[in-house]
Amino acid sequence: xxxxxxxxxxxxxxxxxxxxxxxxxxxxxxxxxxxxRATGISLSGLYYYFRSxxxxxxxxxxxxxGTVLDNLERLLEGVMDPxxxxxxxxxxxxxxFVSNMKExxxxxxxxxxxxxxYRKRVNEKKRRYTELCTATLQELRPASPIDLxxxxxxxxxxxxxxxxxxxxxxxxxxxxxxxxxxxxxxxGYLGDAGLVPAGAAERxxxxxxxxxxxxxx
Amino acid sequence: xxxxxxxxxxxxxxxxxxxxxxxxxxxxxxxxxxxxRATGISLSGLYYYFRSxxxxxxxxxxxxxGTVLDNLERLLEGVMDPxxxxxxxxxxxxxxFVSNMKExxxxxxxxxxxxxxYRKRVNEKKRRYTELCTATLQELRPASPIDLxxxxxxxxxxxxxxxxxxxxxxxxxxxxxxxxxxxxxxxGYLGDAGLVPAGAAERxxxxxxxxxxxxxx
Amino acid sequence: xxxxxxxxxxxxxxxxxxxxxxxxxxxxxxxxxxxxRATGISLSGLYYYFRSxxxxxxxxxxxxxGTVLDNLERLLEGVMDPxxxxxxxxxxxxxxFVSNMKExxxxxxxxxxxxxxYRKRVNEKKRRYTELCTATLQELRPASPIDLxxxxxxxxxxxxxxxxxxxxxxxxxxxxxxxxxxxxxxxGYLGDAGLVPAGAAERxxxxxxxxxxxxxx
Amino acid sequence: xxxxxxxxxxxxxxxxxxxxxxxxxxxxxxxxxxxxRATGISLSGLYYYFRSxxxxxxxxxxxxxGTVLDNLERLLEGVMDPxxxxxxxxxxxxxxFVSNMKExxxxxxxxxxxxxxYRKRVNEKKRRYTELCTATLQELRPASPIDLxxxxxxxxxxxxxxxxxxxxxxxxxxxxxxxxxxxxxxxGYLGDAGLVPAGAAERxxxxxxxxxxxxxx
DNA sequence: AATGAATGAGGGTTCATTCAT
DNA sequence: CATGAATGAACCCTCATTCAT
Numbered sequence: 026x027x028x029x030x031x032x033x034x035x036x037x038x039x040x041x042x043x044x045x046x047x048x049x050x051x052x053x054x055x056x057x058x059x060x061x062r063a064t065g066i067s068l069s070g071l072y073y074y075f076r077s078x079x080x081x082x083x084x085x086x087x088x089x090x091g092t093v094l095d096n097l098e099r100l101l102e103g104v105m106d107p108x109x110x111x112x113x114x115x116x117x118x119x120x121x122f123v124s125n126m127k128e129x130x131x132x133x134x135x136x137x138x139x140x141x142x143y144r145k146r147v148n149e150k151k152r153r154y155t156e157l158c159t160a161t162l163q164e165l166r167p168a169s170p171i172d173l174x175x176x177x178x179x180x181x182x183x184x185x186x187x188x189x190x191x192x193x194x195x196x197x198x199x200x201x202x203x204x205x206x207x208x209x210x211x212x213g214y215l216g217d218a219g220l221v222p223a224g225a226a227e228r229x230x231x232x233x234x235x236x237x238x239x240x241x242x
Numbered sequence: 243x244x245x246x247x248x249x250x251x252x253x254x255x256x257x258x259x260x261x262x263x264x265x266x267x268x269x270x271x272x273x274x275x276x277x278x279r280a281t282g283i284s285l286s287g288l289y290y291y292f293r294s295x296x297x298x299x300x301x302x303x304x305x306x307x308g309t310v311l312d313n314l315e316r317l318l319e320g321v322m323d324p325x326x327x328x329x330x331x332x333x334x335x336x337x338x339f340v341s342n343m344k345e346x347x348x349x350x351x352x353x354x355x356x357x358x359x360y361r362k363r364v365n366e367k368k369r370r371y372t373e374l375c376t377a378t379l380q381e382l383r384p385a386s387p388i389d390l391x392x393x394x395x396x397x398x399x400x401x402x403x404x405x406x407x408x409x410x411x412x413x414x415x416x417x418x419x420x421x422x423x424x425x426x427x428x429x430g431y432l433g434d435a436g437l438v439p440a441g442a443a444e445r446x447x448x449x450x451x452x453x454x455x456x457x458x459x
Numbered sequence: 460x461x462x463x464x465x466x467x468x469x470x471x472x473x474x475x476x477x478x479x480x481x482x483x484x485x486x487x488x489x490x491x492x493x494x495x496r497a498t499g500i501s502l503s504g505l506y507y508y509f510r511s512x513x514x515x516x517x518x519x520x521x522x523x524x525g526t527v528l529d530n531l532e533r534l535l536e537g538v539m540d541p542x543x544x545x546x547x548x549x550x551x552x553x554x555x556f557v558s559n560m561k562e563x564x565x566x567x568x569x570x571x572x573x574x575x576x577y578r579k580r581v582n583e584k585k586r587r588y589t590e591l592c593t594a595t596l597q598e599l600r601p602a603s604p605i606d607l608x609x610x611x612x613x614x615x616x617x618x619x620x621x622x623x624x625x626x627x628x629x630x631x632x633x634x635x636x637x638x639x640x641x642x643x644x645x646x647g648y649l650g651d652a653g654l655v656p657a658g659a660a661e662r663x664x665x666x667x668x669x670x671x672x673x674x675x676x
Numbered sequence: 677x678x679x680x681x682x683x684x685x686x687x688x689x690x691x692x693x694x695x696x697x698x699x700x701x702x703x704x705x706x707x708x709x710x711x712x713r714a715t716g717i718s719l720s721g722l723y724y725y726f727r728s729x730x731x732x733x734x735x736x737x738x739x740x741x742g743t744v745l746d747n748l749e750r751l752l753e754g755v756m757d758p759x760x761x762x763x764x765x766x767x768x769x770x771x772x773f774v775s776n777m778k779e780x781x782x783x784x785x786x787x788x789x790x791x792x793x794y795r796k797r798v799n800e801k802k803r804r805y806t807e808l809c810t811a812t813l814q815e816l817r818p819a820s821p822i823d824l825x826x827x828x829x830x831x832x833x834x835x836x837x838x839x840x841x842x843x844x845x846x847x848x849x850x851x852x853x854x855x856x857x858x859x860x861x862x863x864g865y866l867g868d869a870g871l872v873p874a875g876a877a878e879r880x881x882x883x884x885x886x887x888x889x890x891x892x893x
Numbered sequence: 894a895a896t897g898a899a900t901g902a903g904g905g906t907t908c909a910t911t912c913a914t
Numbered sequence: 915c916a917t918g919a920a921t922g923a924a925c926c927c928t929c930a931t932t933c934a935t
Contacts (some may be wrong), residue, residue, distance in 0.1 A: 032897085051354065053270040057926065069928080070899045078926065134351070136406065137268065172414045175422045178407045179400040186399025188351065190391070197389045205392045213430025249915095274909060286911080287916045295909065466894095485788070487704040491930065503932080504895045512930065568785070569839065571702065606848045608841070609856045616837025617830040623787065624829045631823045639826045647864025708905065720907080729905065742926090872920045 036074050037238045039064055041128075044085045048127035048188075052082055052135045058075050058111075082135060083143040088130045090150045092237045093121050097157070107164040112207055114158060119203045123193060124234035130188035155181070166215055180210050248256050253291050253301075254455045256281055258345075261302045265405075269299055269352045299352060300360040300388050306345045307367045309454045310338050314374070324381040329424055331375060336420045340410060341451035347405040372398070383432055424431035470508050470518075471672045473498055475562075478519045482561035482622075486516055486569045514568060517577040523562045524584045525556050526671045531591070541598040546641055549591060552618050553637045557627060558668035564622040589615070600649055614644050686890045687725050687735075690715055695736045698780035699796035699839075703733055703786045733786060734794040740779045741801045744772050744890045747863075748808070758815040759862075765809060766858045769835050774842065774850045781839040806832075817866055831861050 030038075042063050046055045057078055061068045075081040094187045097117045104110050139147055159177045162169070169176065183206055191202070247255075259280050263272045278285045292298040314334045321327050339346045351456055356364055376394045379386070386393065400423055414417070464472075476497050478488045491512055495502045509515040531551045538544050556563045573581055593611045596603070603610065617640055630636070680688075693714050697706045708729055712719045726732040743769055748768045755761050773780045810828045813820070820827065834857055847853070 051270060053268060056395060056924080058924090067900050068926095069901075072927070073898060108309060150280040171422045171426055172418065174407070175419060179423055179426055182400045182403025182406075184399070186403060189399075190395045196391060201389065202392060205388045208398055209388055209393065209396055209430040210426070211430070212433055213426040213428070216429055230311065237320060273907075275907090284917050285909095286918075289910075290915060485704060487702060490928075492928090501896050502930095503897075507894060508933075592811075598726060605856045605860055606852065608847060610860065612837060612841045613834040613857055613860055616835070617833045620829060620833025620837060623833075624825070630825060635823065636826060639822045640830055643822055643827065643830050643861070643864040645864070647860035647862070648869055650863055707903080709903085718921050721904095721920075723906075723917060 031069045039066070039071065040076055040081075040085050040088060041238050044128040044131050045091075047082065047085070047135065048130040049207055052131070052138045072130050079139065079143060082131070083147065084129060086135070086139065087150070089125070089132050089237055090147060090154070093118065094150060094154055096121070096235070097154075101157075108211075109159050111158075111165060111211070114161065115180075115207045115210070116186065116203050117185075119206065120140050120199060120235060121237065122184065122187060122198045123191065123202070126188060126191075126193075126242055128237055129185075133185040133188055162214065169214065170206045171214060176214055180214075183210060256283070256288065256291055257298075257305060258301050258455050260298055261306075261345040261348050264299065264302070264352065265388070269355045296360060299348070300356055300364065302345060303349050303352070303356065303364050304367070306342070306349050306454050307364060307371070309335065310334065311367055311371055313338070313452070314371075325428075327378045328375075328382060328428065331378065332397075332401065332424045332427070333420050335415060336404075336423065337452060338454065339401065339404060340408065340416045340419070342454045343405060343408075343410075345400075345454055350402040350405055357383040379431065386431065388431065393431055397431075400427060413443050473500070473505065473508055473517075474519050474522060475672050477515055478562040478565050480522075481516065481519070481569065482564040486495070486572045513573065516565070517573055517581065519562060520566050520573065520581050521565050521584070523559070523637070524581060524588070525670050527552065528584055528588055530555070530669070531588075541595050542645075544595045545592075545599060545645070548595065549614070549618065549641045549644070550637050553621075553640065554633060554669060554670065556618065556621060556637070557625065557633045559671045560622060560625075560627075562671055563619075566621040567622055582591060596648065603648065605648060610648055614648075617644060690717070690722065690725055691732075691736050691739060691888050694732055694777040695740075695782050698733065698736070698786065699781040703782070703789045723794065730790065730794060730868060733782070734790055734798065736779060737783050737786070737790065737798050738801070740776070740783050740888050741798060741805070744768065745801060745805055747772070747869075747886070748805075752808075758812050761812045762809075762816060762862065763858055766831070766835065766861070767854050770838075770854045770857065771850060771886060772888065773835065773838060774844060774853070776888045777842075777844075779888055784836040784839055813865065820865065821867075822865060827865055834861060 035134060039060070043055075043060050046059050046063060049055075058068060060081075061071055064071070075084060097114060100113045100117055101110055104113065136147075136151075142221070153176060158180065159173055161177050162180075163173060187202070188194075193199075196202070197205070256277070260272075260277050263276050263280060266272075267276070274288060275285060277298075278288055281288070292301060314331060317330045317334055321330065353364075353368075372394060375397065376390055379393050380390060380395075404419070407413075408419070410416075412424070436447055460620050461585055473494070477489075480493050480497060483489075484493070492502060492503060494515075495505055498505070509518060531548060534547045535544055538547065570581075570585075589611060592614065593607055594616075596610050597607060621636070624630075625636070627633075631639070691816070694711045696708075697710050697714060700706075701710070708722060709719060711732075712722055715722070726735060748765060750760055751764045751768055755764065787798075787802075806828060809831065810824055813827050813831075814824060838853070841847075842853070844850075848856070
């Protein structure tokens with residue numbers, strides 16, 4: 026007797042599929058029909074799971090960002106050293122980015138595609154995330170000659186841009202990517218304040234990539 | 243007797259207007275009707291200036307990238323010091339970015355919206371531009387522990403991301419932006435190789451911002 | 460211990476609610492989902508009470524018209540004077556109209572929305588009702604210079620149109636409405652045949668308005 | 677060489693066709709595709725002539741009501757006798773109603789289908805028309821025992837209801853219809869104030885029915 | 894007696910594009 | 915050079931209805 030998939034699992038599958046399609050064709054170019062085709066669910070049947078195409082985008086972005094944020098906050102619990110905090114932020118961000126590239130591309134590239142309340146809610150999460158980063162940078166080097174906003178968004182730019190060029194199969198592995206970007210940014214931001222010890226927070230080999238959609242039942 | 247605007251000027255006006263619209267609404271969400279409305283030229287009248295919407299996007303990206311590239315090549319003529327070359331690249335890039343934010347957003351954000359031959363032609367220019375950067379970085383620190391591709395695209399990410407956050411009126415001026423990003427990246431990339439002399443290539447005060455559409459007849 | 464509502468009561472509630480919605484938005488613009496929402500019964504749950512949306516409309520119209528017709532026939536029992544018979548018809552019609560405006564609007568406005576057998580069955584009742592009126596008018600003035608059909612439908616037009624303008628709170632009370640319309644029509648139809656004594660069939664004060672849905676168990 | 681129909685003529689044809697379809701199936705049940713089929717114009721081609729289905733309904737109602745109102749005002753010019761004025765109103769109303777039954781049915785039956793500004797604009801015309809009638813009735817019998825609003829809408833009810841029953845081929849001719857309704861209403865409203873002279877404003881035989889869409893070049 | 898999940902058909906509307914003038 | 919008029923394809927979404935449970 027086959028297990029019937031639960032409602033939430035089915036929704037998760039739809040979101041995952043839709044994210045891939047949005048990532049490939051772009052949100053506006055993708056059609057609900059594409060998603061219907063890819064999921065095997067009828068066009069109208071999809072509307073049982075979301076109210077509108079925009080809500081679908083919102084659900085993806087919200088879930089995606091929510092996971093990143095939650096995980097980060099869990100990671101940072103009890104960690105006070107700003108150096109280490111930043112390193113964890115970068116690693117968490119990149120690890121998710123590479124493991125869930127499609128979803129993160131949608132998050133990065135389709136930021137402006139939400140409107141109204143949906144936009145506000147996602148932006149609120151973004152603001153929290155950004156502030157967390159800015160505060161850490163501030164603490165890290167209170168009298169930095171580099172503008173804080175510039176530094177913050179330089180870091181996010183470095184990280185978010187990867188959906189434009191990074192190919193897991195052709196490029197360095199994630200750990201090295203994280204290492205390189207961390208070093209690049211920290212050395213740059215701290216100046217002569219010293220180097221970062223490499224490999225600080227590497228995942229054990231064989232450990233699964235963190236998926237945004239995995240149910241943690 | 244009023245001067246009749248020449249064909250090229252009119253096209254430039256159309257491209258500028260279209261770029262602004264593409265930047266605001268995104269390429270796929272913008273309609274030719276929007277451009278017709280904004281330019282005051284009839285829907286069908288526009289097709290005298292371009293063959294298709296995609297060609298319009300191509301013309302914008304090509305013109306835009308061409309200008310950046312040309313200017314950079316002119317600037318680099320005779321400059322051999324890789325340190326100085328990189329600094330010029332960053333300055334040129336950022337200056338254009340901030341002066342022609344709408345166009346550069348279209349260039350950055352709508353990279354994937356071109357197809358076929360159009361895409362190939364723009365990508366060719368991008369490749370040249372990227373290689374120019376990679377080569378300079380290579381020369382700058384031949385034995386860098388940081389992967390060259392990572393470094394290159396970290397730099398571009400930092401710079402191209404600015405359309406997502408930079409507001410000319412709320413943020414630091416361009417010169418400082420360029421200074422901060424240069425320092426951030428170079429310090430980061432070079433490690434303990436020393437600091438960059440600030441303000442190396444600043445524009446003389448009063449000099450006009452470089453416009454991508456200005457005719458240099 | 461709470462009384463479980465009986466099947467018929469629940470159906471009556473559904474019909475009443477649906478009638479209000481059909482009256483407000485029109486039959487075709489109203490959706491079964493609207494009715495589901497308003498009744499608190501699930502979409503599919505409603506289909507236990509009717510086979511199709513059209514049957515729902517039919518049930519409303521049939522019940523509604525049936526009540527009007529039954530009441531009229533009871534009222535007319537034993538009354539032979541055509542003058543008095545017409546007066547009773549008008550009063551009965553208007554009283555129900557104003558007391559059950561939503562339902563009567565559905566009856567008047569959505570006459571053409573039924574098809575096939577449903578339409579036939581309602582039309583049959585309408586024919587009986589109309590003929591009852593026509594016959595009375597004929598008897599009232601056998602040699603009227605006014606065409607009988609014209610007179611009949613002029614009367615119904617006067618009465619049925621009220622859903623387009625009558626507001627119980629801003630207009631004259633029903634009794635006066637009935638009085639005015641009766642007088643207007645009878646004087647018009649009879650010509651110099653004399654006036655109608657006013658207030659002939661008024662309801663006793665305090666007597667409840669007749670509801671179409673009230674169970675008379 | 678065939679005459680190309682002018683833009684306005686083509687629009688008029690579309691409106692006429694659409695009115696017939698709206699009358700037959702009702703506004704909400706009719707689809708733009710129905711109109712496309714009936715006019716032979718492609719679905720999207722229709723949108724060159726109106727912005728939305730609702731605007732199409734508005735155009736029909738506005739044009740239709742505008743014509744009735746204009747004609748009435750022209751007819752009433754210089755006529756002071758309220759008796760005669762009312763007679764002209766009724767004749768004008770009924771003549772148009774019967775000659776343009778489809779359009780007038782749309783006007784009567786779909787009054788509530790417009791929203792927002794469209795509705796306001798049509799209602800404004802309706803208010804003027806109604807007031808013109810009310811004022812005449814008031815003048816006709818200043819101390820009528822019948823409520824003015826009741827009288828006004830009784831008249832309109834009588835007249836507008838005809839789309840529900842009148843068949844040009846089975847019923848009395850328009851002239852007689854107008855005659856009967858006028859007499860019915862006037863006798864009713866005036867009471868013993870005397871009879872109306874019959875046939876006051878009959879059209880000469882052979883004279884064309886007034887069409888709402890006829891161009892008066 | 895009631896519901897969650899699903900569907901086919903069809904709705905109004907917009908789009909890039911064309912072509913005769 | 916420029917435009918008014920037109921079109922086919924595709925869009926998102928809603929609908930009444932069903933069926934297993």
